[in-house]
Amino acid sequence: xxxxxxxxxxxxxxxxxxxxxxxxxxxxxxxxxxxxxxxxxxxxxxxxxxxxxxxxxxxxxxxxxxxxxxxxxxxxxxxxxxxxxxxxxxxxxxxxxxxxxxxxxxxxxxxxxxxxxxxxxxxxxxxxxxxxxxxxxxxxxxxxxxxxxxxxxxxxxxxxxxxxx
Amino acid sequence: xxxxxxxxxxxxxxxxxxxxxxxxxxxxxxxxxxxxxxxxxxxxxxxxxxxxxxxxxxxxxxxxxxxxxxxxxxxxxxxxxxxxxxxxxxxxxxxxxxxxxxxxxxxxxxxxxxxxxxxxxxxxxxxxxxxxxxxxxxxxxxxxxxxxxxxxxxxxxxxxxxxxxxxxxxxxxxxxxxxxxxxxxxxxxxxxxxxxxxxxxxxxxxxxxxxxxxxxxxxxxxxxxxxxxxxxxxxxxxxxxxxxxxxxxxxxxxxxxxxxxxxxxxxxxxxxxxxxxxxxxxxxx
Numbered sequence: 001x002x003x004x005x006x007x008x009x010x011x012x013x014x015x016x017x018x019x020x021x022x023x024x025x026x027x028x029x030x031x032x033x034x035x036x037x038x039x040x041x042x043x044x045x046x047x048x049x050x051x052x053x054x055x056x057x058x059x060x061x062x063x064x065x066x067x068x069x070x071x072x073x074x075x076x077x078x079x080x081x082x083x084x085x086x087x088x089x090x091x092x093x094x095x096x097x098x099x100x101x102x103x104x105x106x107x108x109x110x111x112x113x114x115x116x117x118x119x120x121x122x123x124x125x126x127x128x129x130x131x132x133x134x135x136x137x138x139x140x141x142x143x144x145x146x147x148x149x150x151x152x153x154x155x156x157x158x159x160x161x162x163x164x165x
Numbered sequence: 166x167x168x169x170x171x172x173x174x175x176x177x178x179x180x181x182x183x184x185x186x187x188x189x190x191x192x193x194x195x196x197x198x199x200x201x202x203x204x205x206x207x208x209x210x211x212x213x214x215x216x217x218x219x220x221x222x223x224x225x226x227x228x229x230x231x232x233x234x235x236x237x238x239x240x241x242x243x244x245x246x247x248x249x250x251x252x253x254x255x256x257x258x259x260x261x262x263x264x265x266x267x268x269x270x271x272x273x274x275x276x277x278x279x280x281x282x283x284x285x286x287x288x289x290x291x292x293x294x295x296x297x298x299x300x301x302x303x304x305x306x307x308x309x310x311x312x313x314x315x316x317x318x319x320x321x322x323x324x325x326x327x328x329x330x331x332x333x334x335x336x337x338x339x340x341x342x343x344x345x346x347x348x349x350x351x352x353x354x355x356x357x358x359x360x361x362x363x364x365x366x367x368x369x370x371x372x373x374x375x376x377x378x379x380x381x382x383x384x385x386x387x388x389x390x391x392x393x394x395x396x397x398x399x400x401x402x403x404x405x406x407x408x409x410x411x412x413x414x415x416x417x418x419x420x421x422x423x424x425x426x427x428x429x430x431x432x433x434x435x436x437x438x439x440x441x442x443x444x445x446x447x448x449x450x
Contacts, residue, residue, distance in 0.1 A: 056317055057220020088317055113320075139206040140324045141213035145220075148324075149206070165320050 005042070007075060012038045012047055019071050022063040023144045026105040029064060033093025036084055040077075047077045052089035055145040055165065091146075091165045103128045107147065108161040125161045127152035137161075173374055176367030177308065178229065179270065180377060183365050183423055184299075185225030186271035189261060191292060192218030193438055197279050210328055214289070217321050224314050226257035231310065262442035266435045267425040270365070274357035276422075276431040283346035284354070286332040291358040291392075293325040298388040307375030330395070337399035351402040359385070359418030366424070386411045 016038075019029045029035055029051075036050040049068055053061050065081040072079040091110035094102070099109035108125040124135045132154035139149045140163070148161045195215035202208040274292060279285050300322060303315035336347040362385035371377035379387070389405055389412040396403040404415040421427065 055217065055220065055321060056224055057216045057218075059216070085313060085317070139210060140327050141206070141210040143209070145213055145216055145321075163324065 007040070007042065007077070009038050009040050011075065012040060012049075012072065012077075015071050015075055016049075016068065019064070019067045022060040022067065023146070024102065024105060024107065027094075027098050027101045029068070031095045031098030031101060033095065033098070034064070034089055036087055045077055047072055047079045049079060049081045050084045050086070051081055052084060052087060054089050054091075058145060060144075089165075091162060094162070102162055106159055108150065108159060110162040110164040113164045125150050125159075127155060127157070128159055129157050130155040135159075173367075173370060173376070174232065176365070176370050177376060178232065179365040179367055179423075180371055181225050181229050181232075181311070182268075182270040183272075184303075185222050185229065185261075186269050187275055187292075187296070187361070188218045188225065189222035190269075190271045190275040190434070190438075192216070192222060193434070194275060194279055195289075198285065203282055211285075214325060214328070217325070221318050221321075222261070223257060224318070226260050228310050228314060229260050230255050230257045258442070259446070262439050263446060266427060266431060269425060269427065269431070269435070270423050271427075272357070272360040272363065272422040273419055273428050273431075274354070274360055274422075276427060276434055277357065278430055280350070281346060283336055283343065284350040286329070286336065287347055287350040288354055288358075289325075290329040290333050291354055292361070293322065293329045294392050295358065295361045295384075295388050297322050297326055298391060299384050302379045302384060302387075303377075305378040307378075311376065333395060333399065333401075337401065348401060351396075355402065355404055356416055356419040359414060359416075360420055360422055362388070363418065363420040363423045 013030060013035075016035055017028045017030045021027050021029060021032050032054075034052050034054065036052050039048040039050075041047070049072075051061070051064060051068070061083060065083075068081050069079045090113050092113050094109065102109045106128050108128050111123050111125070122137065124133050124137075126133055127135050127150075130152060132152055134153045135150050136153065137148060138151045138158065142149045142160055146163055146165070148163050149158060150161045151158050192215045195211045195218060198211035199208060199215070202211055274288065277288075280288075297319070300315045300319045304312055304319060306312040306315065336343045362381040364381045365371070368377065368381060372380050393403060393405070393407075393412075405412040406415065407413070
């Protein structure tokens with residue numbers, strides 16, 4: 001248990017690493033890059049978290065809000081989670097650890113996001129099962145808004161791919 | 166520009182309602198394929214398209230809500246006898262679900278019954294390509310909240326374009342039945358599709374203020390230029406001729422949606438869309 005008087009913003013960032021993405025539980029919210037800022041008012045034992053949505057229509061945002069509140073309550077904090085449009089989330093914000101976590105779950109990490117009209121998905125993804133680049137996009141839409149379905153011609157397995165955004 | 170002069174409020178509401186209602190009704194229509202699309206991938210694709218479009222609609226309704234105006238077009242239907250508070254009246258949900266049918270500004274294209282598969286994917290092609298052109302333009306809007314929203318939305322619309330293009334090619338290169346249905350779909354779709362570029366009320370003032378960086382007439386020209394090549398190559402109906410002034414339509418557009426004049430098919434759709442909300446408009450979800 002962290003002493004309430006000495007709690008720091010670093011402690012909050014560390015605690016947020018325990019909060020899984022509701023749709024892909026192998027990656028946490030910090031590695032997913034959706035936490036923009038953490039604000040701590042020690043005296044009031046109050047925290048404010050600024051959260052960036054991934055896709056505009058992402059339905060997981062309310063679940064994220066609840067999970068964050070629950071986790072920080074364990075530190076004795078009352079937490080306000082604000083969804084912000086101050087800055088746009090991009091898949092480029094996913095950390096290296098986050099990319100490894102995605103691959104481990106069988107989801108190819110996203111390639112670099114691009115601002116051009118060219119669809120970034122058309123670059124073949126690395127198969128998370130066998131590492132082959134000999135893959136093809138099957139559908140731009142998958143189990144959640146942020147995932148597409150691809151197929152590996154070498155190991156003959158379908159796999160999911162996180163969409164560059 | 167976050168501050169708006171008072172006399173541009175009305176025009177901005179018209180523009181935001183047109184954008185929001187197109188996405189809202191399209192999203193709802195797309196969800197009708199959930200569970201019954203001809204392929205599992207398409208079941209998922211149309212469900213995802215629905216989710217994306219409803220997300221975009223919500224973003225536009227939030228912008229409207231933030232405008233904090235008590236505009237008569239946003240008022241709830243009198244017959245519903247609702248004891249709504251001012252706060253509720255201005256919430257995104259109340260704007261989306263609490264208006265009378267004549268308060269909707271969506272183009273007629275999106276309110277038609279879904280038809281067969283060829284009709285749905287062809288409509289989606291025309292809608293998504295048109296939406297892309299207008300969202301791309303709005304990224305340069307002088308009204309910062311709208312420019313920000315457009316910049317978020319356009320990244321997702323790229324995936325819609327990919328889907329639309331795939332099905333355009335797939336049906337056009339398919340058997341006689343697929344080609345015939347696709348051709349028939351485009352024949353009936355064109356007047357409705359032109360309705361997407363029906364000017365909103367007060368368009369000139371919005372263009373002058375830079376809130377709307379391009380007029381709807383200019384956007385329509387840009388849109389036709391972007392889709393002329395694939396449609397002509399695939400020998401699909403493309404009822405336009407071009408000269409030095411641009412594309413000239415060989416048929417009349419079906420206008421009315423941007424003024425709240427809807428087709429008969431909207432009545433049933435409206436009942437469905439708002440039925441749950443109308444049971445208890447003050448319910449907390």
